[in-house]
Amino acid sequence: MTESQREQLFRALREDPKVPLAVMAIWGDNESYTFAEELDVLFDIAGWPTRGVSQQTVSDVPPGLTFMTNSGDGAVLARAAGIQDTLHALGIAAQSRGLESMPEGVLMLVVGPQP
Numbered sequence: 001m002t003e004s005q006r007e008q009l010f011r012a013l014r015e016d017p018k019v020p021l022a023v024m025a026i027w028g029d030n031e032s033y034t035f036a037e038e039l040d041v042l043f044d045i046a047g048w049p050t051r052g053v054s055q056q057t058v059s060d061v062p063p064g065l066t067f068m069t070n071s072g073d074g075a076v077l078a079r080a081a082g083i084q085d086t087l088h089a090l091g092i093a094a095q096s097r098g099l100e101s102m103p104e105g106v107l108m109l110v111v112g113p114q115p
Helices: 003-015 030-045 074-089
Strands: 021-026 050-056 065-070 094-099 107-111
Touching: 003 030, 003 074, 021 030, 030 050, 030 107, 065 074, 074 094, 074 107
Parallel strands: 021 050, 021 107, 065 094
Antiparallel strands: 065 107
């Protein structure tokens, strides 16, 4: 991300309602992990309760960023959609997915390979 993109995202994150955030990078993908760490720090400084970055082996991870939350958790899905819109405005690929298996009240950010 450029400095301008970081500043714009930071302003948006600081103003948004905050939910617990877990950031995940792809195991063995150094670029994914570095970007995940950068995003985790940015969310943390903006006041979001973060859990740090974990690395996991995951198959079929789409390129770019994917926000995942419980499909029935409307408030967290709305937060994900707002961040996704901000990222798109900054030219950063992002998508959202609701999954029944996700715990409620938590947003997970999966940092996939570079698009």
